[in-house]
Amino acid sequence: MIGIFDSGIGGLTVAKAIKKVLPSYDLVYFGDTARVPYGNKSDDLIKQYALEDAKFLISKGAKIIIVACNTASSVALDYLRSNFDIPIFGVIEPAVRGALEATVNGNIGVIGTRATINSKVFEKLLKNFDLLKQNKKIDKNVNVPAFMRKQGISPVKDKMKINIFSQSAPLLVPLTEEGHLNRPETIKIIKYYISPLKMKQIDTLILGCTHYPLLKDLIQTKMKNTTLIDSAVYIAEDLRKYLSANIDIDRSLSKRKCENYYVSDLTLHTQNIVQKFLGKKINLEYVKLN
Ligand code: DGL
Secondary structure, eight states: OEEEEESSSTTHHHHHHHHHHSTTSOEEEEEOTTTOOOTTSOHHHHHHHHHHHHHHHHHTTOSEEEEOOHHHHHHHHHHHHHHOSSOEEOSHHHHHHHHHHHOSSSEEEEEEOHHHHHHTHHHHHHHHHHHHHTTOOOOTTSOOOHHHHTTOSOHHHHHSOOEEEEEEOTTHHHHHHTTOTTOHHHHHHHHHHHHHHHHTTOSEEEEESTTGGGGHHHHHHHSTTOEEEOHHHHHHHHHHHHHHHOHHHHHHSOOSOOEEEEESSOOHHHHHHHHHHHSSOOOEEEOOOO
């Protein structure tokens, strides 16, 4: 089984993207709706939650884990990898790859939760990418994804100077969860968050939080000539490529088109929001961790 977790239900968009490219693979999803949001918690607490989430998925038969939550991917990915010996993927590296592929002027913006932006994970990754391009020693504490180490992006892009401008956008999470996807207050707050990025003349914006893709159309109207990067598409693609290159792991994954979705708190509101997120009803099961 492919295990996917998020702090809540936003990660279902990642599950949907994976399902699209790997339709026969069994999925188990866990959304920690009882403890969401992770984005304003301390790094230690985020790591503890991520560890418990991953343990739950493994207890359900996951042989590979996708951390769909940007906050947990930013803060807890290395910690998870040091605790489990199964492949664990986050959503940050795929988003960076997507942004590097898309940018033309080298100015990339990122919006995310406070914990994600404070982790400086995007800046650290890109700094290592720069050092690699110059054949200099990289920071060993920052994991360098294969796409940077092996093939780079393209000869033109690899010479380009990349600037990253980040902005935490915490208010967009509750607005999305309340279903305020096209309301004046949401537009106002989007404008507030993106105006400093616009001044930096970014041409690419990473939507570094599971909730933001739901505001994609709205953000796009305020940033007409900017490419918006939704990591769901890129992580799904990376996973498909990884499985075709790692046959043993691929064989260990069951393929009976089963999907199980668990949440740590289940309300009618959650069910309605899920329907809004996915455009269809799915069966959510309540589970108590530990
Ligand atoms: N899932 C989180 C993320 O992608 C957003 C919500 C939260 O703060 O937990 O960063």
